[in-house]
Amino acid sequence: MEYIFIDTSGLYALRNESDKFHNKSIEIYQRIGNSGEANLIITNFILCEFINLINMRKNHKYAIKCLDFIQKSSFIHTDRINPSTEKNAINIFKQNSDKNYSYTDCTSFAYMKVNNIKKVFAFDQHFKQFGFELIK
Numbered sequence: 001m002e003y004i005f006i007d008t009s010g011l012y013a014l015r016n017e018s019d020k021f022h023n024k025s026i027e028i029y030q031r032i033g034n035s036g037e038a039n040l041i042i043t044n045f046i047l048c049e050f051i052n053l054i055n056m057r058k059n060h061k062y063a064i065k066c067l068d069f070i071q072k073s074s075f076i077h078t079d080r081i082n083p084s085t086e087k088n089a090i091n092i093f094k095q096n097s098d099k100n101y102s103y104t105d106c107t108s109f110a111y112m113k114v115n116n117i118k119k120v121f122a123f124d125q126h127f128k129q130f131g132f133e134l135i136k
Helices: 008-015 022-035 044-057 060-072 083-095 103-114 125-129
Strands: 002-006 038-043 076-079 119-121
Touching (some): 008 022, 008 060, 038 044, 044 076, 103 125
Parallel strands (some): 002 119
């Protein structure tokens, strides 16, 4: 089964009705879920970034609801960034000083490369800039 990486921008749009990409994210999420051909995967870095963002922009109660949504999902899986992948992320971050990549972006790029994941559910153009395919 194929994995599609889901970035914070995809998760946030999915769980925030006022986000400009909310309707598109629902469409993408349902299409992936209904196809049965792929699972979504996030890392502990994305989970942390997403929950913190929801906690700051919404509230703690809704952040817990979003955490439960991810943990109970049958096709969103969470994996941890290991030390080797994080070392690769540090190198990506250092080598791309001309870009505005966040450290979390770099951990995602490194994770996707090492796990041969080519597609990403995201609205962050940095993934496309780095060479990954954005799901539309």
